[in-house]
Amino acid sequence: MGKRTVIPFGPQHPVLPEPIHLDLAIEDERVVEAIPSLGFVHRGLELLVEKMDFQEMVFVAERICGICSFMHGLGCSLGIEEIMGIEVPERARYLRTIWSELSRIHSHLLWLGLAADAAGFESLFTHSWRVREKILDIAEETTGGRVIFGACKVGGTRRDIDGETLVRVLGRMKDIEADYRSIAAVFRDDYSMRHRFSGVGVMSREEARELGAVGPTARGSGIARDTRELGYAAYGGLDFEPVIEDAGDCYARCMVRVREVHQSFDLIRQAAAKIPGGPVEVKVKGFPEGEYFSRLEQPRGEVIYYIRGNGTKFLDRFRVRTPTFANIGPMVKMLAGCELADVPVIVLSIDPCISCAER
Amino acid sequence: MLLLPIVKMTKTVMKSLLGGSACKMYPLRPPTFFGGTRGPVEIDPSKCVLCGLCAKKCPAGAIAVDREGKTWEIDRLKCIVCSLCADICPKKCLVLRNDYTPPVTGETKDVFRIEPVSKEGHQDQGKSKG
Numbered sequence: 001m002g003k004r005t006v007i008p009f010g011p012q013h014p015v016l017p018e019p020i021h022l023d024l025a026i027e028d029e030r031v032v033e034a035i036p037s038l039g040f041v042h043r044g045l046e047l048l049v050e051k052m053d054f055q056e057m058v059f060v061a062e063r064i065c066g067i068c069s070f071m072h073g074l075g076c077s078l079g080i081e082e083i084m085g086i087e088v089p090e091r092a093r094y095l096r097t098i099w100s101e102l103s104r105i106h107s108h109l110l111w112l113g114l115a116a117d118a119a120g121f122e123s124l125f126t127h128s129w130r131v132r133e134k135i136l137d138i139a140e141e142t143t144g145g146r147v148i149f150g151a152c153k154v155g156g157t158r159r160d161i162d163g164e165t166l167v168r169v170l171g172r173m174k175d176i177e178a179d180y181r182s183i184a185a186v187f188r189d190d191y192s193m194r195h196r197f198s199g200v201g202v203m204s205r206e207e208a209r210e211l212g213a214v215g216p217t218a219r220g221s222g223i224a225r226d227t228r229e230l231g232y233a234a235y236g237g238l239d240f241e242p243v244i245e246d247a248g249d250c251y252a253r254c255m256v257r258v259r260e261v262h263q264s265f266d267l268i269r270q271a272a273a274k275i276p277g278g279p280v281e282v283k284v285k286g287f288p289e290g291e292y293f294s295r296l297e298q299p300r301g302e303v304i305y306y307i308r309g310n311g312t313k314f315l316d317r318f319r320v321r322t323p324t325f326a327n328i329g330p331m332v333k334m335l336a337g338c339e340l341a342d343v344p345v346i347v348l349s350i351d352p353c354i355s356c357a358e359r
Numbered sequence: 360m361l362l363l364p365i366v367k368m369t370k371t372v373m374k375s376l377l378g379g380s381a382c383k384m385y386p387l388r389p390p391t392f393f394g395g396t397r398g399p400v401e402i403d404p405s406k407c408v409l410c411g412l413c414a415k416k417c418p419a420g421a422i423a424v425d426r427e428g429k430t431w432e433i434d435r436l437k438c439i440v441c442s443l444c445a446d447i448c449p450k451k452c453l454v455l456r457n458d459y460t461p462p463v464t465g466e467t468k469d470v471f472r473i474e475p476v477s478k479e480g481h482q483d484q485g486k487s488k489g
Contacts, residue, residue: 056418059441130381137393144397144455150441158446159395182371 002028007340011040015118015344018354022347026340034335034343036328038358045359049318054080054288055154057315062148064320065356067110068298070103073152075320078232079294079307080154086282090234092156094275097234099143099151100296101264101271106135107299108257108264109180111351112187115254118348119196127183134176138169156281170272177265184258197251201334201346204248213330214323215301216260217350220253222246227297238270250349257351287311298323300351322356390458397440398456402431406452407473413444413453429474435460435467 004027011019019040025033048060061076062069074096081088113128136146142161143149151159161169187193203213208221218225219242226242228235243259245252288309295304301323308317327350334346383390392398400422409431411424421437422444424430440460445453 052418056416059418059439059443063439133381140396141393142395144393144395144442145440148439150397158442 049315075305083288093234155284216256221248227302324357403452
């Protein structure tokens, strides 16, 4: 056994442009312990509720994350709607589902690109991001924004997708999916991807359950938990099964994301086929009074919104438990005992979003 | 066994070589925007009645309306391009331009002087940067 050394990882590291710091205690080339520290980009967004109209808070919530922004806005809206007893029109629910799934596709494609990059497969990285760009184009065409959609509001959606645009988008999506299929095949079958990710950062099903892993990190360890099954937005009326893999290593987590993109394409098609006509918003009257936990599935896992209103236009408390925060525990567990060279891949495999975790 | 990956690879390589660029080739080709793309806020000073609703509702507090001085001011760096001001404007004098907000090197505040249309139909409007 070698001498114990502590080396820092982050807050600036090539594999992860976001600031998380890990103290890695290593013996020879093996990590014995990883101690995470956060707090480099804390913005105090949760405290802003005390100065901000509850309807404007949706815009702030959207800016918690730069990838799954739409779902943050949705979580905030869902909580406030539930407190105020607002019945959201059916069409708005379906639109929310479509935009949520678009977010999921572009988030997963971004991650897949980064995963290919971490494995040194640069051309696969550019191909993943090329496809992602087409998804961003669809988002821009339907909402007006590439990443910050600004389409969700308390009581419905701020935009509608007309029938002609929907048909055009679905037509384009067919080509994008065919394009994606050829990329997915490389992730699935290529020797170098398999070699880099297989057997790295293994977490058993029991460990994942005990440590409270969420999202693809949990599903990669064989836990069939997907918050979309709760049926928020229009998910209750759509047919889908949680994607699970049993191996529990980085490759399994990668495969969960690869397969979830296919699932998201399918969900968008289903939602577009079932979308009813009618209004997309209802008028919001009064102020929220009461409290609610809203839960929804983001690309990285389950996010929990706690919202408490006091009957005025300012909320009392606003707390977000983001998926990355829940996955830091499992990540530390995976890091203990791994090779130093595998640390970037393991950190990447939980798809960390530090701006989410810090808020 | 070995032949199949090589055939697949050649196909991808040929597609990448001959398929043209996947990039938008900016600035060689002018950028194209979708109809709904949200860009910087523009005001039509002849329609504005200085009601101040946009300033009150702006989530970022980027708009300032001065009724006495008859000015409408926007801080371009604070603006989050959410289009809420354009949606609620009762006179529909605010529109979001259909392109991306241009980059700036310093804080820019665009100040517009709002002058109501006089009886003779002559109007005095101007924009100054401050």
